[in-house]
Every structure is written in C-alpha cells, then in structure tokens.
Amino acid sequence: MKIATFNINGIKARSGALTDWIDEAQPDIAVLQEIKSLDENFPRELFEDRGYSVETHGQKSFNGVAILSKLPLEDVQRGLPGDDSDEQARWIEATVVGKQAIRICGLYLPNGNPAPGPKYDYKLAWMDRLYHRAQDLMKSEEPALMAGDYNIIPQEEDAKRPDAWRDDALFRPESRAAFRRIVNLGYTDAFRARVQGPGHYSFWDYQAGAWNRNDGIRIDHLLLNPQAADLLLDCRIDAESRGREKPSDHVPVWVELDL
C-alpha cells in the first residue's frame, strides 16, 4: 500500500498538477495539506471520479488538510486534541483497513515564524499536543502513521544551507528538540530509515531560483510507530514534480507499506 503526503499550496491553484501526480503515482492514500479551501468548495468529485474516498478538514483561505483513499476511510476525526479553542484546520485522521488496519494521521504543523513571538509559541504548544496524540498512538500497539508538513528541518543534512535557517522557526533548537521528543517515543522517520546522506529535500522556495540551485529543505515527513515501521518497504521523495508547470513549493513524499 502506497501512502503519500503532499502540501499542495492551494487546491484551487493545484487541481491540475495534483490530478496529474495522482494519475501517475497512483497512491492508495494521500494526505494533503494547505488545501486553503472550505470543505464545501473542495473539488471532491475530481478524486471520487478516480475511485478515492475524500475527507476534508478545511477553513477559508488558510491551512486545511484532507485524506484521499482508495479504501474506505473509517472513524474520521478532525482537529488535534488538546485545545478546543484552536480554530486552525491542521489535523485529520482516519482508519484504513488493508491486510490489517492502520491509523492514518495527516498534519500541517504551524510554521512558527517569526521566532520568538506568539506564532512560535503556538507552534511549540501545537507540538506539545502532537506529542500527547503520538503517545496515545504508541500505546494502542496498532499500526499508525503521522504524515504531513512538519515545518521542521530535523538535521543540518536536511538543508542545503543550514546556516541560512539557524534562527528560523523551522530549525531553531527548541523546534528540533520538540520534534525529537516525539520521534524518541519510538517513531521512525520513514525516509531516513531508507535513505541516508545530504541532498534530499521536499521544499524549495519559489523565490531566487531555489529549485534550479537545489536550495531546498526536507520538512515533509512520515513518522511510523513500531507496528507500522515493521511494514515499511520503501520511502521516496517525488522531487521531479517540483520542476513541472505551476508546481507547489512542496513535493510528494511517500511510503510503501506491506499492507
């Protein structure tokens, strides 16, 4: 089973690039971030016509996440637990049953810039809530995966120019420590379980020819709990899609699981 994450930077602007990618990559499941759309405005028929079930958690203009799945999506939950006053649409999860069941979580972690400041405080508070959800998924002892735009550069090797990101909310020590605190519960960064070394990125800025200079960062991740990591067959970044017409600034990252 192929499970992908893709920050599409607006469903309205990306419907063509997204359906092209889906038709070629044929993911069984795709979690999407930054749909920037209300649920009622999401063009679900584009995906239903291709055989996908569609669940969205959108908001007007900003953020918004979705799950597409060729198998039924069960027990759908919207919103990350831990703060009922949080109105930003950044979390959706559902269960999919293949050879066995897996809990699929799609997330759009706050950017957090400028740091320090209230947006950075929100990022770290959100990551604390994520830690608690990750803890519960660990306790379940059932396969679970948390995939999305983490807005975290885990290590220096995950940026072409780490010094340019030193004071950025994506790379500050507190951000990386909060990410490691979650990983250290026992999660596997699927990409790093399959590919080592520098030069592998999932985001390139639209500005200053970042793509042409391969000036990227790796911030889109799939974290697997131990029961899901047992099933890991492969993990890849579809970097090539960044060079196409009207691309997102992120590219898809996917795992193949023995499910």
Next chain:
DNA sequence: ATGCCTCCCCGAGGGAGA
C-alpha cells in the same frame, strides 16, 4: 534577506508562507 514568488482574499494590495 526586514523577502528576489505565489497563494489567498476578490476585483486592490496586503497577509501568509518558509
């Protein structure tokens, strides 16, 4: 890079992204 694009709002130009 306190911002070189691109997205969204809609019908100008500002906020947000990373």
